[in-house]
Amino acid sequence: MNLLNYVPGDSFLHRLNPVTKLAAAFMYGIAAILCENVFAEALFIVVMILISATAGLFKRAVLLTGNLMILGLIMFVIQLLFVRDGSPLLVIGGVVLFTTGGLKSALLLSLRVIAAMLPLMLLFAITRMNDLCNALVKRLHLPYRYAFIVTTAFRFVPIFATEFHDIQDAQKARGVDFDTRNIFRKLGLIAPLCVPLLVSSLKKVDVSAMSAEMRGFELRGYKSGYKEYPFAARDMVTVLVLVVLIVATVVLKTIPK
């Protein structure tokens, strides 16, 4: 299952204006970044999974969280080893390995990465990139060229994810042991995959640019479109809720403990 593909649907999330979806994903991420409480960060993740469930994306959100945990784990290890605040937690042979501050910082940062990235990942599942591009032009009056660049960049993410998966399959078929549970060995095995991924990505981008030029991309003036993207009450409510969330996060941060 490609976790970044669009999933058609008619849920509340699907019916939001594409601009609102993009803004909401960023605002939720900002709130998660501003938060400094480990439990609240975990709550951000749980709430996002529950929100995804309302659009029939529970399984996808859980799988994405699992994948993001790999990145979270790397952040956790780095923070645990290098942050030296607080009192010693684990001392071996007189050497302080972990501190309480290091553990807290590691937990906070790893959860924060997951909480901030999850809504952006889920954005792909509920938004067609064409709709996002058109809505950015029509509602935010972004020049079409820039909207096209932004949405093309987003559109390439699931394509590259599929490509990466296929390249990984090709290497598995050659006997590369990606089934290993050793995370460091796995990272070492993934590094050589960057070469074919980079080559195919550059080729794809080149072909796409040529294809766009051949179809008169340079000649475009005003971008018109059949579909309209009006803001509805649900968009206002969504943005309002997220503004309140950000404000609440900032206020809670400033309250002395």
Added chain:
Amino acid sequence: MIRFENVSFGYSEKRPILKDISFHIAKGDFVALIGANGAGKSTISRLTNGLLHPTGGRVYLGGKDTLKTPSSTLARGCGFLFQNPDRQICENTVKDEVAFSMKAQGWTEDRIKERTEQVLETFKLDPEWFPFSRSRGERQRIALAGVIACEPELLILDEPTTGLDYLECIRIMDYVTRLNEEKGVTALMVSHDMELVQSYAKSVIVLNHGEILGQGHTKEMMKNVDVLKKARVLPAQIPELALRFGDEFKDVFTIEEMLDALRGRVGKGGAL
């Protein structure tokens, strides 16, 4: 060599890709999987070497259950040539690329060196070439060299000649045929090209919408126009023409056989 027992596969229950299929491929056979796009051909090839796991039933490769065996273990003895060589190639020189699989499978340095030189010579490849800057045909040849280097007992070819010119296509297929005939390497090829299937495969499995419509010797299946049409496959031209000429031409499959049969009919004073 390969056994599929009541295998089903799908990414969701609503849209199954394979529906309860069973077949067996014996060691030394050269089998072609044919069918329209979406028939399930590539899925079968990926289920065979454990890149995919069945959602129902069992797949056995060399007696090993693919569900219980890691794909890296199955890869020992099973080479897989992808349609797109760029997914496979990941090293900066041809010699490193050819040696890649052997290193991954834990061969000794001496054996790797010896085998790499041997394979480069066979495929007429320059060891210092930068693989990504070579032509499509050369890249496919480099990819095949990398697969063959590990001396597999089974070779899976997923549309191996797509986008290749005639000479490169013949070069690759002739090499695979030599391995099949001289070293007994089993070959499983996914292809849309009926001329290629007719020329090289010993037997054929015809697929349609995840089900097996027919299975048998290539000559037998190439004459089964009903099954081919149902599978939305265009038959090879010579067998189709032979069928139109009637029973007298039923064993005609190649241009030479067609010419002989035509000369025979004209010689007997018959009309075309």
